[in-house]
Amino acid sequence: MTILSQPDLTALPRLPRDPGGPVFAEPWQAQAFALAVKLSEQGHFTWKEWAAALAEELAAAARRGEPDDGFRYYDHWLAALERLVAAKGLAEPAALAARKEAWADAYHHTPHGKPVALK
Template identity: 60%
Template structure:
């Protein structure tokens, strides 16, 4: 039997599939999505600007060889949102790092199963930094 000839199709990556799975796989994805919409509706950036930034992020990820089967979609989404927020000067990157650390400390200081919240000191410092 002759080996099957390779066709151009074999070189193409397979499509990921899903049926009617959840819209957001994890809560952070929903939050990133909602913040983007809210900022656009407030006029902080236009939706065309968002699409531009987001598609640029996807292109960079593809060039960097990140597998793009849709599973990292919201990772790219969040990176694009952070980029646009920085470009628009909405939040000082140092304050964002500070807030990230504050949430990390808050989580680690919270017994498992209890709601996690920032301490009043952390919150006040973040507010004043604005």
């Protein structure tokens, strides 16, 4: 997957925009995006539920006073996804945390040039 360049926001100081229309700044954003779409398509939650969960994360970020310039958008997307899969009983927060540590561990113990895999 190609890592697309960051959009240039200098053209419009008040209204962030990107001239060429980059879709994802980093690969994980595309993964998180696809996960939400597929889970919804497969009926684990409706798209309306998803939109509500995402809107709630965005609103919470605004209440915390975070600058919402679009750049942390997928951070909120991921947080909403984690919350919704937990609420729907698809993946428990503790299991996600443990799995995340397992991946970090796998990276630490995999030599350069070898595919990273969980034990």
